[in-house]
Amino acid sequence: MEAVMKMFYRSAIIFGMLGQILYADALSDKKAELERQIAELEAKQNEQKEVEELERRLQQLQTKADQELSGQTPRQQTAPQQTYPAQTTVQNPNSSGVITQEMRDAEVKNIFGKNRNGVLLGIGIGSVKIDYLSSTTSFNENFVTGNARIGYQRFPNNKVFGGRIYLDSFVGAGTFKDGATTMQIFTALNADILMDFNIPNTYSYVGLFIGGGFGSFGFNYTPASIWENLTTLTGGSGFINFGAAITLNAKHRLEFYAKKPTTNKYDDKFHWQTSTLLNMVYQYTF
Incomplete structure (x- = not known):
């Protein structure tokens, strides 16, 4: 115890x-x-x-x-x-009332963010001429094309010269009187050199551009008659891009755009030839 x-x-x-x-x-x-x-x-x-x-x-x-x-x-x-x-x-130190480039750049940055630099989106409409000949069918017509693009562009220090990288696609299609249809598609990754000149005392620009790309193309002809054969052609191609543009308010860009495929002719089981794509494109830069 x-x-x-x-x-x-x-x-x-x-x-x-x-x-x-x-x-x-x-x-x-x-x-x-x-x-x-x-x-x-x-x-x-x-x-x-x-x-x-x-x-x-x-x-x-x-x-x-x-x-x-x-x-x-x-x-x-x-x-x-x-x-x-x-x-x-704040009084404008320039007594003549002329807006300087520095003043424009400062105001553009306040209103439009990165000015002309940024992600770009574009849509457009145009035409392309297609020449086709087979044992049973032939045509040489202009077809309406629609196109779209997405990419990025930049003007270093808001200078005259800039550049852009983008992916675009063009689709042209048509229907004939007998019910036959045709479609042509171009898709490419591109790089362009841009040259824009400022319109004095505005936030608008006029300019030119040139560049190139590489991608794929496809052509399809679907006949109306069961006695004709379906025609399909696909392959890769380089592209040459060039044109003129006007930019409004630093963000809205309207282009007169030409795209020339380096592979534009085929002669084997049938004949196919296409021309340069001519388009009008609206592009907005975010």
Whole structure:
């Protein structure tokens, strides 16, 4: 019995010591938390004082500027008066009224973000001439084409010369009187050099471009009669791009666009030949 009491007594002492240790740790944690909160409050108070000091200095500078504009000196002021931030009109330093390139660039950046630089999206319409001859059918017609593009263009430092990389696709199709149909598709990855000249005192440009690309082409002729054979032709081709453009408000670009495939003729089981694609394209730059 005495041994049990001694063991119980020792256990009580050990638990008491553990409790004191845990309590001390809790006090340390609480102390650290309180010190952190006090430090945050002091930092906020110091920051508030700095802001108030800056506001006071700004108010003094505005008061001094108002006095100088009104032709008065601080000694001529009879009594201090409280001033508030007011909108001031900045006079154009160019007395002739001509807008400089720097002024245009600054305003364009404010209104249009990256000016002419950015992701581009375009759609267009045009025509292409297709010459086809087989043992049973022949035609030489102009077909309407639709096209679309997506890519990126950039004019470094808003200069005259720029460049763009984009993917475009052209689709031309038609239906004949007898019910036969034909379709021609060109898809290419392109890189063009752009040259734009600013129209003075505007955010508009006129320019030229030239470039090239590589991709694929496909031609399909589906006859109306079951006695004729379906004609299909596919392959790869290089492309030459060139044309003229006008850009309005830095973002809206209208192009007169020509795309010439380097592979444009086939003579084997049938004859196929295509001309340069002529298109009008609207492009918007984000």
